[in-house]
Amino acid sequence: MPTPALRCQDLVKTFAGTTAVAGLNLSVPAGAIFGLLGPNGSGKTSTIRTSLGLYVPDGGHVELLGSRDPLAVRHRVGYLPEERGLYAKMKVAEQLTFLAAIRGLDQAEAARRAHAWLDRVGLAANAKSDTGDLSKGMQQKVQFAAAVIHEPDLIVLDEPFTGLDPINTRLLKDLILEQRERGATVVLSTHLMEQVEALCESICLIHRGRPVLDGVVADIRAGHGRNTVAVEYEGNGAGPLTDLPGVRRGEDTGQEARLEVDAGADAQAVIRAVVDRVTIRSVRLEHPSLEDIYLERVGASPSPAEEDAS
Amino acid sequence: MSPSQIAKVARREYLTRVRSKAFILMTVMIPILMGGYIFIMPLLFTSSGTDELRIAVVDAGTGLAPALAGQLAAIEQPRIDVAEQAVVPDDSESVRRPYTEAVLDGSLDGYLVLTPDPVIGAGSRYYARETGNPVMLRDIERAIEATLLDRLVAGTGVDTERVRAWQRFDLEAVTVSDEGETEGGFEAAFFSTFALAMLLYMAVLINGQGMAMAIVEEKSSRLIEVILGAVTATEFMTGKILGVLGSGLTQLGIWVGALLLGVLYAAPMLAMGPDLADFDLGAVLSVELILYFSIFFALGYFLYSVFFATIAATCTSTEELGQAMFAAVLPMVVALMSSFYVIANPGTVATRVLSLLPPFTPLVMLARVNVLTPPLWEIWLGIALLALGIVASGWLAAKIFRYALLMHGKRPTLPELMSVIRAG
Numbered sequence: 092m093p094t095p096a097l098r099c100q101d102l103v104k105t106f107a108g109t110t111a112v113a114g115l116n117l118s119v120p121a122g123a124i125f126g127l128l129g130p131n132g133s134g135k136t137s138t139i140r141t142s143l144g145l146y147v148p149d150g151g152h153v154e155l156l157g158s159r160d161p162l163a164v165r166h167r168v169g170y171l172p173e174e175r176g177l178y179a180k181m182k183v184a185e186q187l188t189f190l191a192a193i194r195g196l197d198q199a200e201a202a203r204r205a206h207a208w209l210d211r212v213g214l215a216a217n218a219k220s221d222t223g224d225l226s227k228g229m230q231q232k233v234q235f236a237a238a239v240i241h242e243p244d245l246i247v248l249d250e251p252f253t254g255l256d257p258i259n260t261r262l263l264k265d266l267i268l269e270q271r272e273r274g275a276t277v278v279l280s281t282h283l284m285e286q287v288e289a290l291c292e293s294i295c296l297i298h299r300g301r302p303v304l305d306g307v308v309a310d311i312r313a314g315h316g317r318n319t320v321a322v323e324y325e326g327n328g329a330g331p332l333t334d335l336p337g338v339r340r341g342e343d344t345g346q347e348a349r350l351e352v353d354a355g356a357d358a359q360a361v362i363r364a365v366v367d368r369v370t371i372r373s374v375r376l377e378h379p380s381l382e383d384i385y386l387e388r389v390g391a392s393p394s395p396a397e398e399d400a401s
Numbered sequence: 402m403s404p405s406q407i408a409k410v411a412r413r414e415y416l417t418r419v420r421s422k423a424f425i426l427m428t429v430m431i432p433i434l435m436g437g438y439i440f441i442m443p444l445l446f447t448s449s450g451t452d453e454l455r456i457a458v459v460d461a462g463t464g465l466a467p468a469l470a471g472q473l474a475a476i477e478q479p480r481i482d483v484a485e486q487a488v489v490p491d492d493s494e495s496v497r498r499p500y501t502e503a504v505l506d507g508s509l510d511g512y513l514v515l516t517p518d519p520v521i522g523a524g525s526r527y528y529a530r531e532t533g534n535p536v537m538l539r540d541i542e543r544a545i546e547a548t549l550l551d552r553l554v555a556g557t558g559v560d561t562e563r564v565r566a567w568q569r570f571d572l573e574a575v576t577v578s579d580e581g582e583t584e585g586g587f588e589a590a591f592f593s594t595f596a597l598a599m600l601l602y603m604a605v606l607i608n609g610q611g612m613a614m615a616i617v618e619e620k621s622s623r624l625i626e627v628i629l630g631a632v633t634a635t636e637f638m639t640g641k642i643l644g645v646l647g648s649g650l651t652q653l654g655i656w657v658g659a660l661l662l663g664v665l666y667a668a669p670m671l672a673m674g675p676d677l678a679d680f681d682l683g684a685v686l687s688v689e690l691i692l693y694f695s696i697f698f699a700l701g702y703f704l705y706s707v708f709f710a711t712i713a714a715t716c717t718s719t720e721e722l723g724q725a726m727f728a729a730v731l732p733m734v735v736a737l738m739s740s741f742y743v744i745a746n747p748g749t750v751a752t753r754v755l756s757l758l759p760p761f762t763p764l765v766m767l768a769r770v771n772v773l774t775p776p777l778w779e780i781w782l783g784i785a786l787l788a789l790g791i792v793a794s795g796w797l798a799a800k801i802f803r804y805a806l807l808m809h810g811k812r813p814t815l816p817e818l819m820s821v822i823r824a825g
Contacts, residue, residue, distance in 0.1 A: 145629055145807060162633065170630040176622020178615075181417070192409045193631040237627065 094157045096121040096245045096276035097142055103150030104134075104141045111137035113300035114151065119245075119278055119293075124271055126291035126308075127280040128381075130389055134300040135280050136173055139247055143170055156244055166195035169238040173249035173280070177230055179223030184209060186222050190237040201240075208236040212262070228259050235263060239270055246270055247278045252286055264290065284382040294381070296388060303388050312378035318358045319377045320350045324369040332368065337361045402639065406632045410640025411647065414612060418648035423607045428652050431600065432659035452478075454537070456529075457485040457500055457512040461492045463523040465515055465548050472544035479537060484509065492516050497528070504530060513541070522549045598737045598764050600656065601698055604649050605705040605733070610726065612645040612706065613713035617722050620714075625806050634803040638714070642706050642795070649702040657691060693770050693780070700787045701763030705729065707791060711798040714805045715812055732760035740768040747772040757783050759790025797822060 097119040104112040112134045119125045129135045140146045142153050144161025156164045178186055184205050191201035209215050212232040217225060222233065231254065239246055248267070252260055267277055267290060279291060287294060288308065295305035304311065322332065323346065331343040337356030341349050350365075352358045358376055365374065379387075418424055458473075460466040470483040489496045492514045503509040511529025518524045525545050527538065546568075550561055619625045628637060708729040716722040743752045743765050753775070756765040766783040769775050800822050805813050 140626075140807070143630055145626065165631060168630065170627060172623055172626040174623040175627065176619075176624040178618070178624065179622075189409070189413050190627065190631075193406060193628065195631075234627075 093121050095119055095154070096123075096156060097278065098154040099138065099142060099151065100154075101151035102138065102141060102148055102153065104137050104146055105149050106137075110300055112141060112148075115297070115300065115302060117295055117302060117305070119276060121244075121276050122271070122274060123292045124267065124277040124279060124290050126287040126294035127278055127297065128282075128287065128294055128385060129297035130282075133297045133389075135297055136249060137300075138297065139170075139249060139278070139280060143168060143247065166241060167244045169194070169241065169243035169246040171234055171238040171246075171248045171251055173253075175231075175234050177222045177233060179221065181222055182219055183214065183222050183225065183233060184218035187233060187237055187240065191240040194241040194243075196241055204240050205236075208240055209233075212236055212266075227254050228256060231255060232259065232263075235266065239266075239275075242273065243275060245276045245278070247280070249280045250282070251279070252281060252283055284380065284385065288381055296385060298389050304384065308381065311384065312381070318352045319379070320348075320352060320358060320361050320365065321375045321377055322348045322350070322365055322369070323372040323374075324348070324365075325372065326369070332365060335361060335364045335368070337364070402633070402636050406636045407640040407643065410628075410632060410637055411644040414615070414641050414644025415647040417615065418608050418611055418645055419651060421611055423611065424648060424652070427603060427607055428655050431603070432656060432663075435596075436659070436663055453480045453482055454510040455482050455484045455508075457487065457503070457509055458483055458515070459492075459497070459500060459512055460486070460488050460515045461490065461496075462488075462517045463515045465523055465552065468551060469513070469515070469545060469548045472547050473541070476540045476544060481541075492526070501528065504528060522552060598733075598740065600653075601701050601705075601763060602730075602733055602737070604652055604698075605702055605709070606730065608645050608648050608652075609706050609709035609729070612641055613709045613716075613722055613726065614719060616641065616710060616713035617716050617719055620716075620806060621718060629806065634806055635799045637806075638710055638799055638802045639795075642703070642710055645706050645710075646699075646703055649706070650699060653695060653698050653702075657695065660691070690771070693767060696784060697763040697767045697787075700784065700791065704759060704763075704787065704791050704794065705733065707794045707798050708732075711794070711801055714798070714802045715818070717812060721812060733764070736761040736764040740764045743768045744772050747775075753779070757786055759787045762787045762790075 095118045097117070099115050099117040102112050102115040102117070103110070115134070115138060117138070127135055127138070137146065141148050142155060142161075144153075144155070144165070152159060153161065155161045156167055158164045161168075181189070184202070187205035187208065188198070188202045191204055192198055196204065206215070206218065209218050212235070214225075214229060214232060217229065222230065225233070231251075235248075235251060238248065251263060251267075255263060264286070267279070270277055277290075279287070281287060291308055293305070293307050294311070295302050297303070319341075326345045332338070332348045332350060333341045333343050335350070337353050337358075337360055338350045339353045341351050343350075348365075350361060352361055362374055362376070365371065456473075458466045458470055466486045466488070470486055473481045473483055497512075497514065500509065500512040504511060510531075511527055514526045514528065516524045516526075523545070527541060532538070547561070547565065550564055554561055554564065619628065632640070709726070712725045712729050713722060716725055739755055739761065743755065746752055747769050752765070752769065755761050756769050756775070756779075758765075762783045766775075766780060770780060801813075801818055804818070
């Protein structure tokens with residue numbers, strides 16, 4: 092197995108008595124898009140900052156791209172923080188050039204790539220504008236470009252989709268996939284479950300500074316809880332489908348039914364039983380969505396603190 | 402610490418400072434204002450708009466009018482044309498009315514009224530629409546003095562020229578030091594100390610404040626998180642300070658250049674002015690002084706930039722920064738205040754101690770150099786301590802930077818900072 096792009100072992104970070112990260116173990120496989128999930132205040136941002144060496148851990152250790160010293164590999168990491176900003180009074184191209192240069196590119200190469208990236212995200216015409224004059228979405232694209240412009244091996248994106256319109260959301264998704272194609276590892280921290288399901292191969296769900304669930308998304312969904320059979324059918328008055336053997340519970344409107352399959356039962360048998368009883372328009376076997384799992388695991392417990400404990 | 406990372410941060414900071422409107426305005430305006438003050442103001446005073454003044458001499462019983470008219474005729478700039486001499490009974494308003502009317506309708510520029518005085522022979526008043534030219538008033542005053550003196554010594558055999566030379570007696574102050582003798586005393590010291598104080602104060606305030614605001618902006622916009630992902634807090638701080646130091650040295654270079662040009666080209670011009678021939682710019686501005694000025698400016702600027710950066714790192718908003726900035730400027734204000742004491746008491750123990758305390762050294766030591774040149778070892782001890790002070794405060798600042806840069810919402814308290822510094 093190749094070296095993980097990021098590995099946290101028994102990681103602890105406390106702020107003035109508040110524990111933000113409580114003995115976290117985490118392994119991000121190289122080359123994957125990895126989802127870091129969790130409610131507000133669960134310790135995601137603290138985990139990221141500690142992993143990247145912005146905070147010094149109070150316990151445990153971090154291996155970033157195989158190195159115990161985050162400073163040694165800083166130019167191989169790209170980071171888009173959740174709360175982000177840019178120099179409002181600086182020209183867009185100059186700004187991107189500067190951010191590329193401090194990530195290890197020489198001035199000329201930084202300037203060349205800055206212009207190429209502005210072109211790529213549709214901001215070539217704004218290269219000479221003051222950054223403060225750009226819309227929030229435009230600035231976000233500049234910030235994303237700044238995080239990947241030096242072609243890092245590990246890219247950490249904290250809530251990258253917030254505030255983007257559908258067109259730019261699509262663009263960003265494509266750009267993230269492009270980075271993976273290039274061979275980079277992407278850590279995506281987000282609340283948006285659709286994005287996680289669409290992009291991430293593996294996830295880690297953090298709650299109160301501890302992982303409550305982690306692994307490959309498909310495995311989690313397959314292995315997690317019960318499957319559901321969703322049916323659309325022509326009603327024939329043969330009684331509710333929720334009575335069928337192997338169905339734990341469900342709902343049936345007479346035209347549509349969602350049937351939760353018992354833990355030990357065979358979903359295929361349930362489907363056959365449905366086919367026998369009614370005329371089917373469509374039938375679908377659903378794994379529980381990540382959102383369902385998220386809600387089940389994290390529950391309705393209110394988050395104790397705001398995201399940023401610092 | 403990686404020099405190339407520091408250089409990149411410094412480059413951005415330098416370019417941002419140097420391109421700022423405040424920097425350009427100040428760099429250009431200071432030489433213009435100073436040049437204006439030194440060269441243009443005296444010229445304005447000496448060459449009052451008109452070349453010739455038409456005045457009347459109105460004598461209310463002194464009998465001095467003809468003699469005074471002769472003295473006034475000797476004045477060259479502006480030439481004074483005594484259009485009328487009159488003897489009147491007194492200087493009451495009704496008597497003066499025709500002359501006042503002549504002034505108001507423009508047929509006269511002004512008139513002098515002479516009244517008897519039992520002690521010195523005459524009192525005099527000058528009535529005119531424009532009385533604001535001090536050089537012309539002084540010329541008229543001298544003419545009256547000369548007239549009175551002539552009458553006083555008439556027939557005694559005393560040479561009036563000798564008396565007038567005696568009147569112009571001037572005590573010359575010469576500063577004696579190991580390097581020799583320098584002319585010019587309090588005024589020269591005051592001038593250059595005050596000039597350094599103002600330049601340092603303004604340069605630090607404008608550039609340092611610009612940098613401090615940028616740091617707070619980086620903190621509050623959270624851009625700092627991106628930057629600290631790429632450069633360490635120490636590299637970031639060092640780059641910031643070097644960038645702002647570069648902008649200060651650029652400014653200093655431009656100013657010193659402008660000053661040298663001024664001395665080379667404008668000073669000869671200046672010497673042609675009638676009353677400024679005795680103003681010796683060379684006595685005020687020696688090469689040695691410019692050298693010390695540059696050293697103390699650069700080091701003082703450096704030290705205060707560190708102060709500003711440190712204070713900015715602990716602030717979370719520009720409002721907080723505005724209040725906290727006072728703490729950084731305070732030592733400079735104290736130094737400026739105490740330099741008045743220093744100029745008057747250059748040799749006291751208090752002065753010597755003060756000049757060796759780094760925040761005060763730039764202004765106080767320069768004042769000492771100006772007034773009573775201290776032993777060379779003391780100057781260089783001051784410079785060395787100042788450099789040491791910069792290193793020490795930079796070391797403290799780096800610790801505070803590492804701790805405070807990622808803090809938002811609340812400022813670190815002093816006890817927190819102390820524990821950070823102790824923790825190492």
